[in-house]
Amino acid sequence: MKIIHHKADTRGNANHGWLKSRHTFSFANYHNPERMNFGVLRVLNDDIVSQSQGFGSHPHRDMEIISIPLEGDLKHKDNMGNETIIKAGDIQVMSAGTGVMHSEFNNNPDQPVKFLQIWVIPNKMNVEPRYGQITVADNAKPNDFQQIVSPNKDDEGVWIHQDAWFHLAKFDQGVAKEYKVKQEGNGVYVFVLEGKAKIGDQVLEKRDGLGISDTDSFKLEALENSEILLMEVPMSLPQ
Known part of the structure; x- marks a missing residue:
């Protein structure tokens, strides 16, 4: 088993006033050649957007973009005709493909919105x-791995154009479960949203990340009541 540990306070830091963002991997003005990606996982941004502020319309292409709100309400609008609100308990996916324009704004006038952009x-x-x-909260599975992203249109969660599976783990203190890698050659990036967890001898605090590869399974143990995101992705980049 290979592991790479990213402590929360070693992430890139951007403060634009209305936007505070921590970057696990190189993004925008944060560039670290040792942190370009984990397999096909290219971006993991932990964003806080001030009241009624946001990202104006901007383009993307050839990327699977997943947004997971943690607190507050995020308003999305795009040139495909979608205008929606996503909030904690929801998950959003956008396949940019040949090109898309979209904007994201904090829909709350009185509180920041916190979300992950992946x-x-x-x-x-x-x-x-x-x-x-x-809304993934409708199918929450306490003390189990809840699938929220997969490559299959008819499977649980949203689907993306990649052999990747994401799971949320909301574990009570003391719960330990084995995660089995779904596809040979995939790795898993574990990101602690809340609480404290342990994998092998490695203790993970809030917002720590741990990349695990070259194994077909590992045990995740909650040392406190915890919420953890597991992102299983191919380790080989597309040719």
Whole structure:
């Protein structure tokens, strides 16, 4: 088993006033050649957007973009005709494909919105742009791995153009479960949203990340009541 540990306070830091963002991997003005990606997981941004502020309309292409709100309400609008609100308990996916324009704003006038923005390099380029949104809280699985992203249109969660599976783990203190890697050659990036967890001898605090590869399974133990995001992705970049 190979592991790479990213402590929360070693992430890139951007403060634009209205936007505070921590970057696990190189992004915008944060560049670290040792932190470009974990397999096809290219971006993991931990964003806080001030009241009624946000990102104006901007383009993306050939990327699977996943947004997971943690607190507050985020308003999305795009040139595909979608205008929606996503909030904690929801998950949004956008296949940028041949190109899409979208904007994201804090829909709350009295509180910041906190969300994760995750980019996954797709296994198919130049696809037709697509938008999807579901409420994953409706199918919460306490003390188990709840699948929220998969490569399959008919499977649980949203689907993306990549052999990747994301799970949320909301574990009570003392709960330990084995995660089994779904596809040979994949790795798993574990990101602690709340609480404290342990994998092997490695203790993970809030907002720590741990990349795990070259194994077919590992045990995740909650040392406190914890919420943890597991992102299983191919480790080989598309050719």
